[in-house]
Amino acid sequence: MVLIMIIVAFTIPFFVSSRFILHILILCCIWAMAATSMNLIMGYTGQVNLAHGAFFGIGAYSAGLLILKLGIPFWPALILACAITVVLGFLIGLLALRTKGSYFAIGTMCFNVIVTVIIDSWEGLTEGARGLLGIPRPPPIPLPFGKEIAFTSVAANYYLILVSLLLTILVIYRIVHSMMGRSFMAVRGNEELAESLGMNAMKAKLLSFLISTFFAAWAGVLYATYIGFLSPEISDYHVTFELLTFCLIGGLGTMVGPLIGAFILTIISELLHGIAVPRMVAYGFVLIIIMIFLRGGIMGGARMLWLRLGGKGGR
């Protein structure tokens, strides 16, 4: 099933020539990467991390600045940007993870705001509200026999981003279905109990936090080099809330949930871009309804339906 979907995903550019559709799919993939990584710390480790958008932004800006101001080529810049973000994430995480529950949520949200304000105000470094312009696409990858993969076409970018998304999903999937993943979920279930069983909760939370930060940064770098233009809004807490919405609507704590949420909502919002539909207002209602009636999001609802129809599952 999964294999079929991957094959379909790879062959899409062959029978879809519309740049617009590919563009939307690219955005979907970028947001799906960010949402999937957020799901690791929020859904599987149970920590309400509201600084995620900030790390997306830091990754994006780091890459943009490294490429534009220091002339560093794309691939090293990608690695460096992720590294910088993870280091910052480590410092922030070390501080923030000392708090729990709602305090952690508020604390990380404050960090998110701080980061956005800094990006906005430190004009010498980031060009502030004017934004960073002209971030180039990745340079061509040379192949044997004198050929190369050039990133001038939308399709080429699509593949790069699709591969990144699949790698993200693969890594997070492996983590979630491992003993490490089990300890994350133990911390989510009951931190005190997990500690009594010998698990270092702080270390687990920090590790989960850092992994999710890494992939958020990567998604940010892809965003920066694809769109080519950055402004402080991309690290704003609105971005964090949108990613949260994607995860919730799709189903927090499932692998597929963030993907569904990201794809559906990004497509909807891009299609309705021209129309003056208050999309955030709709998001708001949907969020509340989901919280009250359908806690597990679409995946949760699907699972309940599956069980109701007599499928196997818990007894």
Place this chain on the structure above:
Amino acid sequence: MSGKLLEVQGFCKDFGGLRAIDDLHFYIREGEIFSIIGPNGSGKTTLFNVISGYHAATKGRVTFQSEDITNLKPFTIAQKGIARTFQLTVVFARETVLDNLMVGHRLRIRAGLWGTIFGSHGTREEEKRCRERAEEILEFVELVPQKNIQAGNLTQEAQKRLSIGMALATDPKLLLLDEPTGGVNLKEIRSLISLIERIREKKITICIIEHKMKVAMEMPDRVMVLNYGRKITEGLPGQVSQDQRVIEAYLGKSHAA
């Protein structure tokens, strides 16, 4: 004569202005079943909480296998070989029984990041070990039919057995059981007692907090009695149950289970 596994010396614990435990000395011998009894509020659970690292000792020392473990973090103490259950039974409600037991063994493996991501042989072996251990314990605590049920859906008594199983999954040398027979009926008490005996056969030292005198006297090799945070006596069950001070401490309370 087996050596001292756990020793508590000069131990005091204050909560704000209240001295919950005062100048406590005792030790637990390797391989024995040691029980701590006393009326409500005598400081039994507080003692467990400090031994297992949840509260800091105000004064005094806790030594385990000749190593000072006073004020270490709970997970470190678990790693050193002391496991516990809680008075209010807790399990991971969302996970299955088997998952609960598997994660109990997690502390004995590395589960490194790279091994996990790249699926290295070592990591796969580790997971297999956890699963095998979990299956063993599943049989031991007699929860095999409930293997794939969500832990939250178990009966109270089954949850107790599960939480004991999880503590066992950490491969402890010392097991602290906090009121294992709380809220269970007579028949279930029998089966819990037999479980505890079987744990002793595995050469695991056990320390039980008990409220019900009858249970607390049947199993253990030695008993210690606390009242208002102080030790009023300790010794063989037979002696302790005749001790006048102990009877006085329980005056007004029925001593039937």
Place this chain on the structure above:
Amino acid sequence: MSLFIQQVLNGVMLGSVYSLVALGLTLEYGILHIPNFAHGALYMVGAYLTFLLATYLGFNFWLAMILSMIALGLIGVLVERLVFRPLMLESPLSSFIAAIGLIFIFVDGALNIFGPDFKRFPPTHTQVFHVLGITITFQRIIIVGVTVALIVLLHLFIKKTTMGATIEATAQDREGAQLVGINVKRVRMIVFALGTALAAAAAALISPIHLVHPGMGGPVILKAFVIIILGGMGSLPGAIIGGFIMGLVESLSGGYISTAYNEVFAFAVLVTVLAVRPTGLFGAK
């Protein structure tokens, strides 16, 4: 020197507004344990209501403010009943997210209905006083005065009325209160309505000076959380004192350092405190 006094007075004015908002939030979060992140959005709604009543219906400022407070009280009752009551027994995360949903609805609703521009109140209370080389507008004095009055009223309500005692009892022990026959649901409703009404008052007071726009609740709510975490959840005095301190810090740092970073400063303080004492300044374990 006069700059300093000017900033201090400004700080006191800001502090009054923050106190009222923080009081409302501590009632909702500290006493009812509802992490009502949408408190700032409701504050904004209060501002718009007052603005509409004063501008389009030509109501007197005071009347507009009082009506807005009542209206927000009613909206608060609705929100509590429809959104937060069903989530009462779930983890706080659910309420937190539902509150975010409310924010989307109110803020983006306002954005769509009124547009992003700043709305200006018709000029009221613009008399200016010159005292000791400092300029004070009458509006600023009103803000502080009304705040003090409201705080006193709230205090009297809680300490001197039966309902106030009921609220205190419920705050201390919900189950115990139920056993004694207190209608906890009604108490929840009233406390929440009080909270939102206070937010409306704060908004009405500050709007003639700071103007009205859809995003006005954002910075305010984050600061309000900082205040109540630092001052102690559920502590009314903590909210008041914390509010004034926040106002003074913001005003002085804004005047002497830079306004861009003054939000950062407040959050940095919060983050530092939480790092040292993860349960807040007066939090218990």
